Amino acid sequence: MESDFLTYSYDPGGPGHTTTQAYSIGTPILKLGVTNWMDLELGLALFNSLRQNGPTNTAGRPGGDVTRARGFGDTLLGAKINLFGNDGGDQSLALLPFVKIPTAAHGLGNDHLEFTLNAPYTIALSKPWSLTLEPNFGVLRNADNSRYRENYGFIANLNRPVFIDGLTAAAEIAVDISSERQEGTRVSFDPSLQYLLAKNLQIDVGVYLGLNKATPRYLPYTGISYRF
Numbered sequence: 001m002e003s004d005f006l007t008y009s010y011d012p013g014g015p016g017h018t019t020t021q022a023y024s025i026g027t028p029i030l031k032l033g034v035t036n037w038m039d040l041e042l043g044l045a046l047f048n049s050l051r052q053n054g055p056t057n058t059a060g061r062p063g064g065d066v067t068r069a070r071g072f073g074d075t076l077l078g079a080k081i082n083l084f085g086n087d088g089g090d091q092s093l094a095l096l097p098f099v100k101i102p103t104a105a106h107g108l109g110n111d112h113l114e115f116t117l118n119a120p121y122t123i124a125l126s127k128p129w130s131l132t133l134e135p136n137f138g139v140l141r142n143a144d145n146s147r148y149r150e151n152y153g154f155i156a157n158l159n160r161p162v163f164i165d166g167l168t169a170a171a172e173i174a175v176d177i178s179s180e181r182q183e184g185t186r187v188s189f190d191p192s193l194q195y196l197l198a199k200n201l202q203i204d205v206g207v208y209l210g211l212n213k214a215t216p217r218y219l220p221y222t223g224i225s226y227r228f
Contacts, residue, residue: 008022009219011217048071052066052068076098090124094120114139115138116151135154137150138152149179176215201227207221
């Protein structure tokens with residue numbers, strides 16, 4: 001099981017100059033190993049809250065109509081398929097196909113299926129550094145939810161152990177590109193820490209920092225991973 005305890009997002013530059021604030025409590029991903037190279041995954045969003053203000057006023061503060069929504073979120077069904085490097089070595093490659101099932105409460109989702117495919121590749125560099133490169137592709141709904149469009153992304157994550165046994169620091173750059181130009185390319189810098197409390201228990205803390213206007217300004221999170 002992997003789960004965020006809490007995530008919070010603040011985006012003052014959304015479509016139509018809206019300001020969006022959102023948070024989620026409990027977003028577990030349940031993973032069932034079916035072979036030594038594959039698992040099946042179920043992602044849930046137990047509680048979500050969304051507040052969206054109309055266009056900012058002349059003072060730069062949120063104004064206009066306020067939209068609120070809260071409740072259960074969308075559901076993810078997918079798998080992780082290791083192509084190589086599952087049982088050792090200094091390199092690994094996997095495929096992560098997912099389908100999003102529209103189970104979100106009114107106002108929290110787009111009421112349509114969506115599809116994504118990630119392909120994380122990890123390589124051990126000079127000790128103790130490690131690098132993960134992760135291209136991804138999605139078939140998602142567009143901003144006004146009128147049709148499907150393609151989405152492309154890329155993540156570069158550099159990490160190493162720091163300070164004490166079990167503590168790992170990571171720095172990540174994430175790029176998200178829509179096939180619709182008006183949606184804008186999202187770019188974020190994502191520092192994080194992971195601490196291995198026990199052999200099968202890890203906690204995480206980090207923040208996504210938007211590097212351009214198209215990206216939410218910040219999204220902090222805390223989470224936990226536990227292997228049964």
